[in-house]
Amino acid sequence: MNTIAYYPLLALCLGVELWGVVIDVDDVTLVGVIAAFGVLGVDRLLLRADAYEEFFEAGEGQ
Numbered sequence: 001m002n003t004i005a006y007y008p009l010l011a012l013c014l015g016v017e018l019w020g021v022v023i024d025v026d027d028v029t030l031v032g033v034i035a036a037f038g039v040l041g042v043d044r045l046l047l048r049a050d051a052y053e054e055f056f057e058a059g060e061g062q
Contacts, residue, residue, distance in 0.1 A: 001043045009039045 013036035020028030 001046050006039070006043060010036060013039060 013032050015032075016035065017029050017032030020026065020030070020032055
């Protein structure tokens with residue numbers, strides 16, 4: 001995931017979390033936390049897929 005998408009998505013999740021804290025609604029806070037973990041998880045999966053692809057392009061996976 002490129003940084004143009006990564007940081008704004010994390011900022012949006014943080015904003016939702018803080019908004020949930022300010023209005024004192026735990027469900028909104030939890031949605032922000034779960035979304036942030038989703039962004040981090042997708043980023044890690046994409047990084048792992050890129051490394052896996054480079055591994056096979058080098059001919060080491062055959």
